[in-house]
Amino acid sequence: MYDQHIIYPGSVKNTADGWQLGARLPYYRGQILSAVEDIALTVDGVKVPRENVRFTVRGKTRTLDEVEATYDERWEFGEVAEVSVLQPGGLSAGAHTVTAAVQLRISYLPWSPVTTCTIDTTITA
Amino acid sequence: MYDQHIIYPGSVKNTADGWQLGARLPYYRGQILSAVEDIALTVDGVKVPRENVRFTVRGKTRTLDEVEATYDERWEFGEVAEVSVLQPGGLSAGAHTVTAAVQLRISYLPWSPVTTCTIDTTITA
Amino acid sequence: MTPQHNIKRGVSLYSYQYETFLRKMTLDDCIAHAASLGANGIEVVSEQSFTGFPNVPPEQIAGWFASLERHGAYAQCHDMFLDVKLYKDRKLNHGEMVASLQRDLRFAKAIGCRNVRVIVNTPPEVVVACVPLAEELDVRMGIEVHSPFHFDHPWILRYTELTRATGSNHVGYVPDMGMYIKNYPPVFRDRFLRLGATPKVVDYILEAHQARVLPDYVLMDVRKMGANPVDLQMAESLRHNIWSNPRRLLEFMPWIFNIHAKFYEIDDSGKEPSIPYDEIIAVLIEGGYDGHLSSEYEGQRHIEDAFEVDGREQVRRQQEMFKRLLGEA
Amino acid sequence: MTPQHNIKRGVSLYSYQYETFLRKMTLDDCIAHAASLGANGIEVVSEQSFTGFPNVPPEQIAGWFASLERHGAYAQCHDMFLDVKLYKDRKLNHGEMVASLQRDLRFAKAIGCRNVRVIVNTPPEVVVACVPLAEELDVRMGIEVHSPFHFDHPWILRYTELTRATGSNHVGYVPDMGMYIKNYPPVFRDRFLRLGATPKVVDYILEAHQARVLPDYVLMDVRKMGANPVDLQMAESLRHNIWSNPRRLLEFMPWIFNIHAKFYEIDDSGKEPSIPYDEIIAVLIEGGYDGHLSSEYEGQRHIEDAFEVDGREQVRRQQEMFKRLLGEA
Ligand SMILES: [Mn+2]
Ligand SMILES: [Mn+2]
Numbered sequence: 001m002y003d004q005h006i007i008y009p010g011s012v013k014n015t016a017d018g019w020q021l022g023a024r025l026p027y028y029r030g031q032i033l034s035a036v037e038d039i040a041l042t043v044d045g046v047k048v049p050r051e052n053v054r055f056t057v058r059g060k061t062r063t064l065d066e067v068e069a070t071y072d073e074r075w076e077f078g079e080v081a082e083v084s085v086l087q088p089g090g091l092s093a094g095a096h097t098v099t100a101a102v103q104l105r106i107s108y109l110p111w112s113p114v115t116t117c118t119i120d121t122t123i124t125a
Numbered sequence: 126m127y128d129q130h131i132i133y134p135g136s137v138k139n140t141a142d143g144w145q146l147g148a149r150l151p152y153y154r155g156q157i158l159s160a161v162e163d164i165a166l167t168v169d170g171v172k173v174p175r176e177n178v179r180f181t182v183r184g185k186t187r188t189l190d191e192v193e194a195t196y197d198e199r200w201e202f203g204e205v206a207e208v209s210v211l212q213p214g215g216l217s218a219g220a221h222t223v224t225a226a227v228q229l230r231i232s233y234l235p236w237s238p239v240t241t242c243t244i245d246t247t248i249t250a
Numbered sequence: 251m252t253p254q255h256n257i258k259r260g261v262s263l264y265s266y267q268y269e270t271f272l273r274k275m276t277l278d279d280c281i282a283h284a285a286s287l288g289a290n291g292i293e294v295v296s297e298q299s300f301t302g303f304p305n306v307p308p309e310q311i312a313g314w315f316a317s318l319e320r321h322g323a324y325a326q327c328h329d330m331f332l333d334v335k336l337y338k339d340r341k342l343n344h345g346e347m348v349a350s351l352q353r354d355l356r357f358a359k360a361i362g363c364r365n366v367r368v369i370v371n372t373p374p375e376v377v378v379a380c381v382p383l384a385e386e387l388d389v390r391m392g393i394e395v396h397s398p399f400h401f402d403h404p405w406i407l408r409y410t411e412l413t414r415a416t417g418s419n420h421v422g423y424v425p426d427m428g429m430y431i432k433n434y435p436p437v438f439r440d441r442f443l444r445l446g447a448t449p450k451v452v453d454y455i456l457e458a459h460q461a462r463v464l465p466d467y468v469l470m471d472v473r474k475m476g477a478n479p480v481d482l483q484m485a486e487s488l489r490h491n492i493w494s495n496p497r498r499l500l501e502f503m504p505w506i507f508n509i510h511a512k513f514y515e516i517d518d519s520g521k522e523p524s525i526p527y528d529e530i531i532a533v534l535i536e537g538g539y540d541g542h543l544s545s546e547y548e549g550q551r552h553i554e555d556a557f558e559v560d561g562r563e564q565v566r567r568q569q570e571m572f573k574r575l576l577g578e579a
Numbered sequence: 580m581t582p583q584h585n586i587k588r589g590v591s592l593y594s595y596q597y598e599t600f601l602r603k604m605t606l607d608d609c610i611a612h613a614a615s616l617g618a619n620g621i622e623v624v625s626e627q628s629f630t631g632f633p634n635v636p637p638e639q640i641a642g643w644f645a646s647l648e649r650h651g652a653y654a655q656c657h658d659m660f661l662d663v664k665l666y667k668d669r670k671l672n673h674g675e676m677v678a679s680l681q682r683d684l685r686f687a688k689a690i691g692c693r694n695v696r697v698i699v700n701t702p703p704e705v706v707v708a709c710v711p712l713a714e715e716l717d718v719r720m721g722i723e724v725h726s727p728f729h730f731d732h733p734w735i736l737r738y739t740e741l742t743r744a745t746g747s748n749h750v751g752y753v754p755d756m757g758m759y760i761k762n763y764p765p766v767f768r769d770r771f772l773r774l775g776a777t778p779k780v781v782d783y784i785l786e787a788h789q790a791r792v793l794p795d796y797v798l799m800d801v802r803k804m805g806a807n808p809v810d811l812q813m814a815e816s817l818r819h820n821i822w823s824n825p826r827r828l829l830e831f832m833p834w835i836f837n838i839h840a841k842f843y844e845i846d847d848s849g850k851e852p853s854i855p856y857d858e859i860i861a862v863l864i865e866g867g868y869d870g871h872l873s874s875e876y877e878g879q880r881h882i883e884d885a886f887e888v889d890g891r892e893q894v895r896r897q898q899e900m901f902k903r904l905l906g907e908a
Contacts, residue, residue, distance in 0.1 A: 001879075001880040001883065002600060002883070003883075003884075004883070004884070005600065005601070024600070028593065028596050028624070028627060029624055029626040029627040029660070030626045030627065030630065030632065032662060032665060034665055034666065034667065035662070035664070035665070037667075068667060071665060071666075074630070074631065074632070076630045076631075077596075077599070077600060077626065077627045077628075078599060078600040078601070078602060079630075105664050105667065106664075107660065107661060107662045107663040107664040107665075107700065108660075108661075108663075108698060108699065108700035110466075110467045110470035110471055110474075111470060126550075126551040126554065127271060127554070128554075128555075129554070129555070130271065130272070149271070153264070153267050153295070153298060154295055154297040154298040154331070155297045155298065155301065155303065157333060157336060159336055159337065159338065160333070160335070160336070162338075193338060196336060196337075199301070199302065199303070201301045201302075202267075202270070202271060202297065202298045202299075203270060203271040203272070203273060204301075230335050230338065231335075232331065232332060232333045232334040232335040232336075232371065233331075233332075233334075233369060233370070233371035235795075235796045235799035235800055235803075236799060373790070398793065398795075399793075400731065401731075402729065402730075402731040402823055402824060402827065403791075404791035404821065404822040404823070405791040405792065405793060407791070407822070407823070407824055408790070408791045461702070461737070462732075462733035462734040462736070462737040463734065464727065464728075464734060466727075466818070489795070492733065493733040493736070494731055494733070494736070495731060495736055498731065
């Protein structure tokens with residue numbers, strides 16, 4: 001659910017040390033960060049290394065491993081988190097296909113569902 | 126069920142045109158022959174071609190294809206059928222491992238269970 | 251003090267199948283054994299105890315009646331099957347299924363049974379179509395409510411809806427007590443262990459069963475534990491051996507014609523470790539059940555790989571338990 | 580003429596989740612909409628409607644009460660979750676689970692709810708341990724009896740056994756009407772077709788559902804038909820969306836504190852094509868139910884890929900149906 005809404009419209013852009021997007025939790029309630037097992041990003045079919053991904057809510061930035069070890073902060077329902085990638089130079093100018101796959105550990109399910117969103121975007125030089 | 130009892134004890138022997146064994150139905154009730162989908166025989170790891178197998182109850186011998194098309198005759202509960210193999214010369218003298226795998230189409234199950242029996246036997250010259 | 255009741259005891263000859271298969275017991279031996287325990291209502295899987303079904307040789311039928319009479323027993327129930335998959339390439343159509351059940355009604359009448367166990371895969375429409383003949387013959391059709399089905403399962407709900415609409419008292423149920431697996435049967439557990447189940451996984455499954463966890467979830471958890479194929483088979487067994495509430499029998503009591511007193515083992519203490527017959531019999535007495543408790547021993551398939559099967563001893567033990575619980579002491 | 584009854588109407592704000600997620604509706608908008616339909620009992624998934632749970636900023640709580648008052652509504656039920664898997668490497672222990680539920684009881688009290696929906700994966704022992712606090716706060720805990728569970732499922736039977744043994748009237752049930760899927764939901768079917776299900780397989784599944792065939796068997800049959808992954812997903816959906824008998828609500832009526840009036844679609848004729856609310860409401864009236872019918876729209880996830888979601892219109896339609904069935908015309 002909310003698959004198509006994970007990546008916030010028009011949010012992909014380059015930053016000083018890479019690029020970023022706005023991401024919403026594909027679930028019907030906010031989650032404690034420790035339940036977010038992965039946010040897997042792919043650009044034009046190439047996987048972004050997990051260790052290069054950063055997650056930011058309410059001004060605090062964490063690695064995905066730190067996210068998994070955070071028990072007192074939430075990714076709220078419908079909240080747009082900043083998901084950034086450390087990648088010198090960022091994305092090249094032009095068209096790109098970006099995928100975000102969010103894996104959540106849901107306490108009442110024996111598996112961890114993965115929800116995926118793919119969009120086409122254009123980076124202007 | 127009845128796995129170990131499929132091949133009747135001491136029943137493997139050579140015949141004029143091959144060899145045979147006595148076989149019991151691995152099920153708790155007699156079956157119309159059409160429900161017997163296969164009696165797969167293996168000797169020392171080598172599969173006997175299905176077309177060489179014959180099935181005999183109450184004096185009438187049938188190929189396995191004929192068995193599948195027989196709607197008015199039964200393999201009764203606990204009955205020892207003669208299962209024979211057309212194989213010039215029969216089994217060589219000496220020790221053999223013989224497997225019989227019976228596949229039945231059970232009307233109340235969505236799959237056709239296979240029950241297997243393996244014995245060691247010795248053919249005397 | 252056991253309250254007054256009209257519950258009768260009987261045996262399904264299914265219980266002696268292992269000995270019958272191996273030709274260690276004849277039909278007469280089976281009847282004699284049941285009757286020797288005072289379990290005089292005889293249930294028969296006709297395609298197991300006779301040959302040539304449905305054209306059983308008249309000598310066999312005559313022998314059946316002679317045995318019953320000789321031992322003071324009587325015919326109680328014929329267990330019917332529906333060979334929907336008689337033909338490899340198609341299923342029987344409605345008319346053929348109706349003809350098949352009608353054949354069984356007539357057969358039951360011929361061997362003196364007032365009850366027919368209708369196998370659970372029989373479509374309710376087929377049973378409904380046979381009501382007129384059942385009434386004419388005064389033979390009653392009871393669907394075998396068999397685990398994983400239970401009285402509140404959609405398949406049985408639909409059966410109830412369609413059959414009660416007939417208003418007939420010749421259509422109802424033969425509940426199989428295998429739907430009341432309160433504790434995981436030790437003979438199942440031990441067999442899986444012999445086949446190579448992982449002790450740690452086995453313990454997990456037993457705990458999950460006690461906690462009544464959804465079998466789908468147990469399966470997934472067990473997969474994550476690195477289960478081997480036997481472990482998975484054991485986890486799957488939770489799906490097919492359910493626990494439900496024996497008190498649900500009460501609502502259907504007027505149409506319960508016979509009970510398959512399924513058991514996997516009566517242990518040395520005289521109890522079925524998995525099926526709570528004390529609870530079940532209390533409910534039957536409360537509901538005024540007046541049919542048979544028909545012993546149905548099914549432990550043989552779980553022990554045959556390692557132990558000698560002794561259907562007689564097992565039936566004897568279960569009947570002793572029944573006598574105690576029914577106040578026949 | 581509808582018989583007299585005391586059934587109240589309400590809405591779970593879960594119904595407006597899509598609009599809330601997209602920031603098209605505020606909490607006040609949600610409450611206002613429900614109240615505009617006379618559905619004044621408000622149920623809230625607190626981790627959806629508030630932030631910072633369980634430390635919700637006081638302004639938000641104040642805003643909640645202000646909205647309720649402004650629109651003439653009131654707090655009915657807080658939907659609680661149990662994060663058993665908070666830690667990746669271990670599950671919460673008993674004490675931690677009890678603390679978690681106690682936290683939710685206090686939260687419910689703080690936002691004015693007399694009822695707490697206890698999520699179905701909560702172990703009954705945890706609920707039992709919280710009974711004293713529930714009584715002290717006068718907040719009632721109702722396990723959400725949610726498909727594939729139902730009142731006669733072993734997991735719920737065990738819950739009943741352990742919770743009734745407390746003798747407390749502060750522990751019971753919040754049944755979710757998704758366990759009464761009488762007809763396969765058209766929105767499920769259409770979505771599977773859009774995703775690439777095979778029309779012939781879809782027809783087979785729909786027929787099997789009507790005939791109440793065991794889902795395990797449907798899955799195997801469908802595999803034999805050469806099902807694709809979407810077909811298999813659709814067949815799997817039979818396992819998780821069950822039909823059971825609404826009359827089973829009667830036995831538990833004294834401990835039913837709230838009802839999740841789950842629905843997937845109210846069509847142009849004003850009916851839920853899959854869940855028979857006419858039957859359900861007749862049973863609730865018969866049983867003297869005096870809690871809420873709390874609208875729980877869950878169609879959004881089945882149509883979002885192809886259609887505009889309109890939770891307000893769907894809730895409005897369901898509430899119109901309720902008014903009709905409750906005789907509020
Ligand atoms: Mn049975
Ligand atoms: Mn619900």
